[in-house]
Every structure is written in structure tokens, then in C-alpha cells.
Amino acid sequence: MSTVNTSSKYKTVRINPISPKPPRASVLVIYTGGTLGMVYESVGRQLVPFDFEQILEQVPEVNRFDFEITFLPLSEPIDSSNMTPELWIEIARIVNENYAQYDSFVILHGTDTMAYTASALSFLLEGLNKAVILTGAQLPIGIARSDARENFLTALEIAAATNLAGQPIVSEVCIYFNSVLLRGNRAKKNESSDFNAFKSENYPILARAGVSIYYDLPYLETYRPGIKLHLHEKLNPNVTYLKIFPGISREVVHAVLKVSGLRGVVLETFGAGNAPTMDWFLAEIRDAIDRNLLIFNVSQCDGGRVTQGQYQTSKFLKDVGVISGSDITAESAITKMMYVLGRTDDPAQQRTWLSEPLRGEMSL
Known part of the structure; x- marks a missing residue:
């Protein structure tokens, strides 16, 4: 079941799991814009951002997760080519303001500047101890053979993943794309027409998603109990x-x-x-x-x-x-x-x- 909250600065849509059991985790999904969130309008057949109130129509699989998912679109979703340092700071503030309320974060973002955003967020969010996963798509979610669903659903699963002690497996800013999880500030976009859009030549892949998700734990940032998040809110663009x-x-x-x-x-x-x-x-x-x-x-x-x-x-x-x-x-x-x-x-x-x-x- 989904519920809509308009009492905060941003309009949010919450998806509660079908299971009668209490949700094991909560994930905040921040939609900044980009190809993933596009569908064809019925008239004119032009690509337009879809309304996240209808998320279950586009991705009904989200209802099967055993954790709570809240969608928060920016007030004005943008093409990632228009990303700016001011927007990086706004996204970092959203994470900071909701840090105590949610267990992890997924950011839906256009691919062209995703590596820049992931890098910037890694610096702005000092002491990060939860997953912040950026993902997107090469084809819109409204396309039949889109890569959007797999990227989105697996990013959610990784964001909510915990170890036997109940601690997050991922506690850093990452990019998930085409079955691999990369450290955000080590990733580069290297393909514009293939699904394997991102690579990390100088640092190992953090996780691979196949039938199951394999985490290469020695290369992941270690969860640090008691560490507090410190938000930096100034970037010099000169x-x-x-x-x-x-x-x-x-x-x-x-x-x-x-x-x-x-x-x-x-x-x-x-x-x-x-x-x-x-x-x-x-x-x-x-x-x-x-x-x-x-x-x-x-x-x-x-x-x-x-x-x-x-x-x-x-x-x-x-x-x-x-x-x-x-x-x-x-x-x-x-x-x-x-x-x-x-x-x-x-x-x-x-x-x-x-x-x-x-x-x-x-x-x-």
C-alpha cells in the first residue's frame, strides 16, 4: 500500500511492504531526474517524468520487499547535464535531514554526471555510516527492455542489506549499475550506448549481483559504531x-x-x-x-x-x-x-x- 505525505517541504510517497510483519528497514529514495524516471505520455508519445504516486504501476515489484520505501522527488527534477554544486549541497542536506529517520538512501540520477554527484556527496557527507546508492538507467522505465527496473530494484536491495549483526553492509556513497556496485568517487561513465555504463579502473568492484549478491567485503568501507554524520555545506566552484x-x-x-x-x-x-x-x-x-x-x-x-x-x-x-x-x-x-x-x-x-x-x- 502506498501513502502520500505533503506535510513536509517535499512531497513524499511511501510504499509499505505487503507482509504483516514490521518492516525490517526503511529506505529513502531521492529522485533528482534522469532517464530512469521517464515514461511515454499517452498523447504525443513524448518522454516525461512519471508521477511517483503511480510507482506501483511502473515497478510493482517494490511491494514485495520486506522494508519500507519512501520516494522523495526534488521539487523540479532536472536533466543531469544541468547538475550544479548547489544541487549537490541540496541532496546532501536531504540525506542529513533524514539521516536519523531512514536506514539508507537511494538516489535516482541521470548517468551523464552521476560520477560527479557521487564524488561530491562522498566529500560533503563526512562520517557517513549508511548506504547512499546512486543509480539510473540507459533506457527509460517506460521502455519494455529498459535496464531501469533491475538497476533500481537491486540498488534498493543493496541499500537495505545488513550483516548478521544487523549493521549495514554498505556504509558509503556508491554507484550501482548493470549488476555491479562501485565506490562512487572511483567510478567513471565510459559508455553512452551500452548498459555497462560505469567502470572503476583503479579500485575493485564492491559487489556483483547475479542469482545472489556477492559483496567483496575487504574493499567496502567498514561500519563504525557511534560515528556521527557531519554535513559540509560549502563548495567553491572557482x-x-x-x-x-x-x-x-x-x-x-x-x-x-x-x-x-x-x-x-x-x-x-x-x-x-x-x-x-x-x-x-x-x-x-x-x-x-x-x-x-x-x-x-x-x-x-x-x-x-x-x-x-x-x-x-x-x-x-x-x-x-x-x-x-x-x-x-x-x-x-x-x-x-x-x-x-x-x-x-x-x-x-x-x-x-x-x-x-x-x-x-x-x-x-
Whole structure:
């Protein structure tokens, strides 16, 4: 049975299990927008967001779970291409405000920026001790062969899963997609037309869903009794990417590094962190660092890591103070930089936080 609650800031829809037994858990589903929640309208056959009051018509299987599910759509669902730092903070606030009431959270999100959102939430939700699972779909839920149902239903099951001691098996921000669970701040979208849209090249898969769900427990964050959630509500968006390529001009590099108000740059370099050694390039990097601009070295390769100084073409970067991003993804690097710059104005502290893992987003 479903019930509708309009007394809070957001309109919610609650699904109670069919079983007469008390629900063993409660999951809050936050719908931000994206392909998963789309159906064809009867007139015009255009894709439109469906009303979660009719969730049982689209996914009747949710009634079979032995836990309570509450749906909370954002007041204005968006295409994930329009995701912003302000919306990341709003989603994090929703989790924080409902943290004591629910055992876990599932976030329905468009795939294009899902890895950015997962990374940002991992930094904003310090001390997280419950599952926050992002999922979505490549095809709308209103399509007959959509991947939406499997992704959604399994994300719910993982979010509500507990061990023999009654503790959550997953207690971090993750992405579930196409039968695999990935650490959110280690994931990248790598496919636009296949169902296996996300990969995690530098960190193992956390769980695989087949006939049963297998959890690779050594790689999951450990549940920590007594830890309290601390919400961070400030991100500094004055950051950018600078992707190096053969033939990049001094004018381009200079223009990027001199953007007014810029505080940090994720420098996407070749291979293990290598960059051009032309005098003008080195001069631009040195000048930027002398102006206290943070420069975070991230490899353009999906796999592997930055090892500054291994080659002559990266030794200069290390010598002048470019910060190694190790094996962090570009998505995690840019959101981490926003988070670090939002937390402190102390350059030494900023450099320390960028260079070390804060939420399992990079290896030492």
C-alpha cells in the first residue's frame, strides 16, 4: 500500500511492504531526474517524468520487499547535464535531514554526471555510516527492455542489506549499475550506448549481483559504531580543468591559468603525469603556483596513476609544487578541489587535504 505525505517541504510517497510483519528497514529514495524516471505520455508519445504516486504501476515489484520505501522527488527534477554544486549541497542536506529517520538512501540520477554527484556527496557527507546508492538507467522505465527496473530494484536491495549483526553492509556513497556496485568517487561513465555504463579502473568492484549478491567485503568501507554524520555545506566552484594535448599553445594555457577568481586547476596530463617541457609551459605553471593557484595533476588515462618525477617530463611539476593526484579520477579530483577550497583558505592545509585520501577516493 502506498501513502502520500505533503506535510513536509517535499512531497513524499511511501510504499509499505505487503507482509504483516514490521518492516525490517526503511529506505529513502531521492529522485533528482534522469532517464530512469521517464515514461511515454499517452498523447504525443513524448518522454516525461512519471508521477511517483503511480510507482506501483511502473515497478510493482517494490511491494514485495520486506522494508519500507519512501520516494522523495526534488521539487523540479532536472536533466543531469544541468547538475550544479548547489544541487549537490541540496541532496546532501536531504540525506542529513533524514539521516536519523531512514536506514539508507537511494538516489535516482541521470548517468551523464552521476560520477560527479557521487564524488561530491562522498566529500560533503563526512562520517557517513549508511548506504547512499546512486543509480539510473540507459533506457527509460517506460521502455519494455529498459535496464531501469533491475538497476533500481537491486540498488534498493543493496541499500537495505545488513550483516548478521544487523549493521549495514554498505556504509558509503556508491554507484550501482548493470549488476555491479562501485565506490562512487572511483567510478567513471565510459559508455553512452551500452548498459555497462560505469567502470572503476583503479579500485575493485564492491559487489556483483547475479542469482545472489556477492559483496567483496575487504574493499567496502567498514561500519563504525557511534560515528556521527557531519554535513559540509560549502563548495567553491572557482576551479577548472586544463587538459594537455600535443600542440597546445601558450595563449590557451595562459588564458586558463589567468581566469579571474580562479582558485584551482585539475591538470590532465599524459600517462603517469607527464607534461610538455617547453620553457613557456614551465614558466606559466611556475607563475600560477607562485600566485597560490592550486594545481592538481591527474592522468588522462582511466587506469594507472600519476607518479611525478618518474620521468623528466614530470619532474619539474613535482619540483615547483604541482600536487600529485595519484590514481584519482578527474570527476573526483574536481569535486574534491571544490570541497577543499570550500573548507579552508589555508594554502598549506589545502595542499595536505588534496594530496591524501579523505574518503577512499585515491591511493597513497
